Amino acid sequence: MSFQDVLNGVQQAAGAVSGVMSAANQLLDALGLGAPSYQDQLRPASYRGVPFIVLAADGKFGRRNALHEYPNRDTVWVEDMGRAARQISLIGFLVGDDVIQQRDQLIAAAESKDMGELVHPTLGTLYVSLDTLRVTEKWDSARVFEIALAFTESGLREFPSDTTDTTADVDGAAAAGGLAAVADFMHQVADAVKQGIAIVQQVVNTVTKWVGIVKNVINAARNLYNAIAGIPGYFGRFHGLLDSYSGPVPRTPTATAVAVRQAIAAGTQQRDVVVSSLGSMSAAAGALSSDPGTINAFAASVQAVVVNVLAACANPADAISALTQMAQFTPPALPQDTSQIGTAMAAAQSATAALLRRSAVIGACQASARYLPTSYDDAVAMRAQMCALLDGEIQFAADAGQDETYQALRSLRAAVVADLTARGGKLSRVTTVTTPTPVPALLLALRLYRDPTRADELIRQASPIHPAFMPTSFKALAQ
Structure with a gap:
């Protein structure tokens, strides 16, 4: 027509x-x-490339359900175990003068191992495993062989994969490193304190210098700033100064104000705990004697300070910053004195400083396992920072002949590297975003990621004057 x-x-x-x-x-x-008509939508049926004619087809579909029955209860609990295996049956025939060759090809396809490709007339292409193939030959249908096939939809052969809990590995290595550091301290100080009160006083003086550093880092304004920044809503997002970017907001008693007071109170309590543990450490230093119990009590008090500093910081990044400063502690140089007392004082000071530094380094490694890198580059930078801290103490332990501490810190270094490498490898790299003119953050998020909800992420990375006027060049995630 x-x-x-x-x-x-x-x-x-x-x-x-x-x-x-x-x-x-x-x-x-x-x-x-x-x-399209129904006939136009049908596809020529085949299995592993061997065609055949379909007369009838049926399938079994649904969910895998486990029924749980309970005494004195009329109803059952049906537990959904996932989608059930799709089972498909076809009835058809082969026809032609070469029907025997077609049958042999279909039998060869049916006896091949692994899954094969089935083209179903209405379901399309499926990857299935053949359960059975039945071929019927009749004397009055010489050129026609009837066939019946039963299939089960198949998937890829997948096995559960082992995953390593890298955070647990870091914690385990940190615990071993702490024990080794304490053992070395006890070995060095046990003989030195026998020389008298001057040695104990030297330990106290060394601890006093470190206490000052700890108080400075724990009272830093950044800790309070970050604690408030973690409050949900616009107050936490812009630290209470602006409601979005529309201007100052009225300062009225709200739930946000209550949350701010609670955050400040919690931070104050945690800092008080740190100060209290510093006092306990100083008292333990003054009580040192040749009794191993007093030495062990002092070492435990040092590690308690590190644990409390970790708890007092608003986030792992703050803890890493604080503990890094504590790990860089260097005691004042002592006058040259080759006498027995002078040598003992130098040994006690060196052992005490090493214990303080190593405890802080180990705490920083534990914080790094909780740190959430924002990008691959961030994870690499954190890994380099942790390795630099550990390498200094590893070198010190090697020079001092402290084999157990050397091996423990080496194991801790390997665990930290594995942890940050594994977690950072899944993150996007940082790239430079360049635009000819300032554009809104929403437009950039849509252009870069096809996701306007990531505009806040770009704002945090670029720190623009206003989100409608992003800088023409800044660093952002590539994906």
Whole structure:
């Protein structure tokens, strides 16, 4: 039928609605725009490339449910175990003078191992495992072999994979490093304190210098700043100065104000705990004697200070910063004195400083395992920072012949590297975003990530004057 004939048919049937619909369908078909018929949607059936004719098909679909029945309860609890395996059955035939060759090909396909490709007339292409193939030959149907096939939809062969808890590895290595550091301290100080009160006083003086550093880092304004920044909502987002970027907000008693007071109170309590533990450490230093119990009590008090500093910091980044400063502690140089007392004082000072530094380094490594890097580059930078801290103490332990501490710190270094490498390897790298003119953060987020909800992420990274005018060049995640 030509296009003109279709148009003529439309004009003749214009008075009847049914005629119009019929003519419209014919017109769409002539233009190739009509809905495909059922027959047009069927696909030639085949299995592993061997074609056959389908007479009937059925399938079994649903969910895998486990029924749990309980005494004295009329209903059952149905536990959903996931989608059930799809089972498909086909009944058809092979036909032709070469029907024997077709049968042999289908048998070879059926006896091949692993899953194969099935083209179903209505379901399309599926990857299945053949359960059974039945071939029926009849004397009165010489050129036709009837077939029946049963399939189960198959997936890829996958096994559970082992995953390493790298955070637990860091914690375990940190615990071993702490024990080794305490053992070395006890070995060095046990003989030195026998020389008298001057040695104990030297330990106290060394601890006093470190206490000053700890108080400075724990009372830093940044800890309070970050604690408030963690409050949900716009107050935490912009630290209470602006409501979004629309201008100052009225300062009225709200739930946010209560949350701020609670955050400040919690931070104050945690800092008080640190100060209290510093007092306990100083008292333990003053009580040192040749009794191993007093030495062990002092070492435990040092590690308690580190634990409390970790708890007092608003986030792992603050803890790493604080503990890094504590780990860089260097006691004042003592006057040259080759006497027995002078040598003992120098040994006690060196052992005490080493214990203080190593405890802080180990605490920083534990904080790094809780640190959430924002990008691959951030994880690499954190890994380098932790390795630099550890390498200094590893070198010191090697020079002092402290083999157990050397090995423990080496193991801790390996655990930290593995942890940050594993977690950072899953993150996007940082790239430079450049635009010819300032554009809004929402537009950039849509352009870079196709996700406008990531505009806040760009704002944090670029620190613009206003989110509608982002800098023309700044660092951001590549993906």
